[in-house]
Amino acid sequence: MKDYGHRPVLVEETLAYLQASRAGVYIDCTIGLGGHALEILRRNPGARIIGLDLDELSLQAAAERLARYKDRVKLFQVDFREMLDFQDLVPWGEVRGVLVDLGISSFQLDNPERGFSFNLEGPLDMRIDTRQKTTAEKILMTYPEGRLAEVFKKYGELHHTRQLARKIATQRKLGLLKTTTDLKKLVEEVYRWVPQKNRLHPAARVFQALRIEVNQELKGLDTFLERLAGQCPSGTRLVVISFHSLEDRLVKKAFQRLASGQEGQPVVRILTRKPVRPTPEEIEVNSRSHSAKLRAAERV
Ligand SMILES: C[S@@+](CC[C@H](N)C(=O)[O-])C[C@H]1O[C@@H](n2cnc3c(N)ncnc32)[C@H](O)[C@@H]1O
The missing domain is CATH 3.40.50.150 (Vaccinia Virus protein VP39)
Structure with a gap:
């Protein structure tokens, strides 16, 4: 087995x-x-x-x-x-x-193709049901800034969500937001991330918020x-x-x-x-x- x-x-x-x-x-x-x-x-x-x-x-x-x-x-x-x-x-x-x-389970989280993990390079997908049309990429590319900020605030319980949404809007225009790693790097810039023991990576909350929105959990x-x-x-x-x-x-x-x-x-x-x-x-x-x-x- x-x-x-x-x-x-x-x-x-x-x-x-x-x-x-x-x-x-x-x-x-x-x-x-x-x-x-x-x-x-x-x-x-x-x-x-x-x-x-x-x-x-x-x-x-x-x-x-x-x-x-x-x-x-x-x-x-x-x-x-x-x-x-x-x-x-x-x-x-x-x-x-x-x-x-x-x-979701670790089986889904650990598959880079599914795009659930900010630690693994993959497409911005995050669909639990792969028959569904809406992916994380679609949300990131099409939602107006205000709506993106709301998703991150509500489902990620994050601060500075307007700055985050603004950065996403800029990067997507430039075609620089394609993969989970692109999103992770963007988040690290917005939150000026410095690794610290016992501190949750801000991308964890950003990814969680997007996943909840993609799947309307x-x-x-x-x-x-x-x-x-x-x-x-x-x-x-x-x-x-x-x-x-x-x-x-x-x-x-x-x-x-x-x-x-x-x-x-x-x-x-x-x-x-x-x-x-x-x-x-x-x-x-x-x-x-x-x-x-x-x-x-x-x-x-
Ligand atoms: C935390 S895991 C469950 C793990 C399971 N109890 C085990 O011991 O292996 C959650 C599962 O729920 C599924 N899921 C999430 N939302 C669902 C929904 N609305 N309807 C059916 N399954 C769903 C996910 O695909 C995932 O496999």
Whole structure:
């Protein structure tokens, strides 16, 4: 089996909150390389997985990694936010848990062709679903300065976003903004970057902001959770792992609305008053986990 170098985050916590030892169906909305799914299948012979992902290459990798359990796995290239529009996809009465592990995996980050990493030279692509037309390059080339500044401020939580947007507008006119390295260098100039221990490279936030905009990652996340909870049978566990404060806020608010319910009837019970964070030991072995926050709820 290939080693894809991707470690699933908060695995023990995820399985515990999903109560993944119960027989039945678990929907992995973002199966990625199947790290969480593999653990569920390996530990629980009564578990079946419905796995979704927008990325064809990740789905292929997941199929390979989960091949040993293929009779208990169904994979689909579907945007999880549209899952409820495909009612036949899921035997809802048998669902016991739903996992949403947001963002991208190291498998995608470490492929230079995908353009997600500022450390690897590649095209300014950043599409999770490569069937989609909008790439990071298209955004960088076509958005007016003001809109670019807004994206970097909102999704990257950066300062000096007007200067950054102005520099992008200048460089694109000159044809000097073609690759991830061009963008990284531009960012380093704007922020006068000097490497320092424990300081995040500003390009990390710029790339994150662009990725969120390219894939419209926050759009419809909260309404999806609310619709999903309404659809799941009583006792279903919902677990969401996010890596960005805006994502986490959407999840928190959606769970709160569901917990206060309609006409005083709660739809879910919140299981995590505060988000669950990885232990220092996990962060030590998997630096990608450092910003992870897990929230869980149970359908009442
Ligand atoms: C953090 S990774 C999941 C890793 C996975 N839990 C594992 O253990 O290997 C997130 C995955 O979600 C996928 N993804 C992101 N947005 C999506 C969406 N709206 N619908 C379906 N999949 C999505 C990405 O392609 C990526 O493979």
